[in-house]
Amino acid sequence: MGRGIWIRNGRVMDPARGIDRTEDILIRDGRIVPFSPDEAGKAAEEIDAAGCLVLPGLIDFHAHLAHRMTDTGVNPDLMALPNGITAAVDAGSVGTAGADAFVRNIIGGCETTIRLFVNVSAVGVATEQYPENPDPARFDEDAILAICGKHPDHILGLKLRLGKGFSPGLGLKPLIRAKEIARRAGRPLCVHLTNSEFPYADLLDRLEGGDILCHCFQGMGEHSILDANGRVGGAARRARARGVIFDAAVGRINYDLALVRKALADGFPPDVLSTDVVATSVYQRKLFHLLYVMSLFLALGLPLMEVVRACTAAPAALMRLGGRIGTLAPGAEGDAAIFRLRQGPVEFRDQYGHSAAGNLLLAPLATVKAGRTAYKRIDFEF
Ligand SMILES: [Zn+2]
Structure with a gap:
């Protein structure tokens, strides 16, 4: 009885190693191992990936x-594994009240590698009917520090939502308090800002290296990362230079x-x-799902290697799992995904009626998670 999975003849793209070439991948005992024909011959499963794209298991950094804990929660494995995604991060669905259950039930119960940002509001985003309480007087610093200490590997940082729809009249107060707590916890802060009451510089100038601006291309209300001339503002460029992360x-x-088009044209990719x-x-x-977003950014002109990097090596490092996931380097977890780059016209639309015409769609064929075939489409190799 052989061991492992041999993925043959695929176009392997691995931004962590700067690789884009036809290569064979061997996975054994749950890990990527150096390829050798002898060892490959002993593999129990052989996948012919000729004409296909072989990528590290993808990472959805904001999901x-x-x-079954909140209105918004997807079934992680069902969202991820059939789409070539093998790791994902929850962006503040739960606060301190639900974090322990999230770690036990969601992280502990799923095959997908999962991490989370804990909402600074104790209840988190339980429902979309109304937002969490953003009043900094309600932030429970002791409880946040305790839960971060209890799950140091699983909790990546804190999450805060700001804007007229979430924190009306509170201005920068929730941000200033959340940053204080995040600093004490030694964790980054991930900030959602839409329909802002204040210029983006007021937020961005307060973020430090490792902090995250999510929805960085949002255009609701009068403020965004763009300045009055439609160029990416100085505050965003200074923040990027300090190591602030811009997550699409x-x-x-x-x-x-x-707005995405203007930012890309101004040399500011996510x-x-x-x-x-x-x-x-x-x-x-x-x-x-993520493959839609990746295909959209291909349509907008981002090179495939950069699109893949933004869903593999880049989020892996932010999950503090760089070199372990998001790469096909020997020694990494045995997470890989096989795709067809489907050619043909495809149109993407945002909520404002803007559209983008593309010609490529990343179509998932098979996913290997921790050395096991977790998904394979029936008409792929049958
Ligand atoms: Zn979100």
Whole structure:
């Protein structure tokens, strides 16, 4: 009885190693191992990936995964594994009240590698009917520090949502307090800002290296990362130079294609491509899943290598799992995904009626998670 999986003849793209070439991949005992024909001959499973794209298992860095805990939570494995995604991050669905259950039930119960940002509001985003309480007087610093200490590997940082729809009249107060707590916890802060009451510089100038601006291409209201001339503002460029992370999190209403185009034209691509997928948007035309977002950015002219980097090596490092996931380097987890780059016209639309015409769609064929075939389409190799 042989061991392992041999993925043959695929076009392997691995931004972590700067590789884009035809190569064979061997996975054994749950890990990528150096390829040798002898060892490959002993593999129990052989996948012919000729004409296909072989990527590290993809990472969705901004999703809502508190399945059966919140209104928005998708079933993580069902959202991820059939789409070549083998790791995902929850962006603040739960606060301290639900974090322990999230770690036990969601992280502990799924095959997908999952991490989370804990909402600074104790209840988190339990429902989309109304937002979490953003009053900094309610932030429970002791409870946040305790939960971060209890799950140091699983909790990546803190999450805060700001804007007229979330924190009306509170201005910068929730941000200043959340930054204080995040600093004490030694964690980054991930900030959602839409329909802002204040200029983006007021936020960006307060973020430090490692902090994250999600939905960085949102265009709701009068403020965005662009200045009055439609160029990426100085505050955004200074923040990027300090190591602040710009995550597209191209969810639902939280992006504007016209704004994305201006930012890309101004030499400001996102550091990370993610979805903000929730139960009501997954597998729906308006968002679908990460492969939709990746295909959209291909349509907007981002090179395939950069699109893949923004969903593999870049988020892996932010999950503090660089070299272990998001790469096909020997020694890494045995997570890989096989795709067909489907040619043919495809149109993407945002909520404002802007559209983008593309010619490529990343279509998933098979996913290997921790050395096991977790998904294979029936008409792939049958
Ligand atoms: Zn979100």
